[in-house]
Amino acid sequence: MTRLKDSVAVVxxxxxxxxxxxALQQAREGATVAVLAxxxxxxxxxxxxxxxxxxxAIAVTTDVTEYSAVESAFARIVSELGPADMLVNNHGSFQAFGPIWECDPVTWWRDVEINLQGTFHTCRAACPAMLARGSGRIVNLVGGGTGNSFPHGSGYASSxxxxxxxxxxxxxTTIAHGVRAFAVDPGLVRTEMTEKQLFSEAGKTYLPGIQQLFDDGVNIAPSRAALLIADIAAGRFDVLAGRLLRGVDDRDVLEKEMDALAKADGRALRFSAIGQQKL
Known part of the structure; x- marks a missing residue:
């Protein structure tokens, strides 16, 4: 497939x-990829x-919590590949487990810094060139606690x-100028992050439900999110810009329902209301 030919993706x-x-799926669809971490x-x-x-593809070593490093990374990407057409903010941290009064304050805040501040930094760095060209798409990964309480993962959930x-x-802010942003929840995927939740003492104590979910067979393949994000990059779900898409979604069904979802203001972070779809 070459839907993304001649485009530049930053992951x-x-x-x-x-x-x-x-990153692999973006490249398979024809994009040139800058891989950051x-x-x-x-x-x-x-x-x-x-x-x-x-x-x-190129590898760009970057700490997303340092804005000067992010600026330098994007300057290199522009120099070597051209400006980004697609930005995927997949970086994440979930190290602080437990009730708020037992979490280490530095660890708790570090989760917020990496997840939220890092996403702000990359969006800030990518947007000017996208706006100047009048096109671009940004995908920010969300997850557990986005639309519901997560008592023993409060830092991660808050971020x-x-x-x-x-x-x-x-x-x-940007859609009128041709730049669209999306949130994607990949679902529960077996990763290094979830391994820590499963096997660390704090994880065993405060997040036992994660093990139960895996025992029940909940283990979403990372390819689900990757294929969804490739569809977003190709413009398939532009109607849902500003809203939440999920790795567990049937993409064909989602496409059929997206006009109705947008009209109902669904897949958005809102106060509960009668008839309103919650995240």
């Missing part, structure tokens, strides 16, 4: 797990996998709910 957190699968050898492995399949609202604010 953060692309060194492993969901991010690697997203803090760990050089992991993103270099992703680039090697893309190249082994005949794709084009993800904030990313959902940031996505809505960004989209409302």
């Amino acid at each position: 953060t957190g692309g060194g492993r797990g969901i991010g690697r699968e997203i 803090r760990t050089a050898n992991e993103i270099e492995q992703t680039v090697s996998l893309i190249q082994s399949e005949g794709g084009r 993800k709910a904030a990313i959902m609202r940031l996505t809505e604010c960004l989209n409302d």
Whole structure:
């Protein structure tokens, strides 16, 4: 498939797990991919996998919590590949487990910094060039706690709910200029992050429900989110800009229902109301 031919995709957190699968799928669809993360050898492995399949990619080591580093990363991307047509914010941290009064304050805030501030930084860096060209798409990954309480994952949940609202604010600001933002929840995927939830003492104590979900067979393939995000990059779900799409969605059904969802203001972060679809 070459739906994304001649486009440039930037994928953060692309060194492993969901991010690697997203980067691979973008390349399979024809995009040239910039793979970003803090760990050089992991993103270099992703680039090697893309190249082994005949794709084009570069590895860019970046700490998304440092805006100057993000600016430098995007300057390099523009210089070597051209401006980004697609930005996927997949980076994430979930290290603080437990009730608020037992969480280490530094660890709790670090989750928020990486998840929320990192997403703000990359969006800020990518948007000017997209707006100047009058086109571009941004996907911000959300997850557990976005639309519901997550008592023992409060830092992660707070950051993800904030990313959902940031996505809505960004989209409302840019859509008139041809730039669209989307939120994507990949679902429960077996990753290094979930491994820590399963096997750390804090995870076993405060998040036992994660193990139960896996025991019940809930384990979403990362390819589900990757294929959905490729569809978003190709414009298939532009009607749902500013809203939440999910890795578990049947994409054909979602396409049939998207006009109705948009009209009903569904898949959005709103106060509960009669007849309103909740996240």
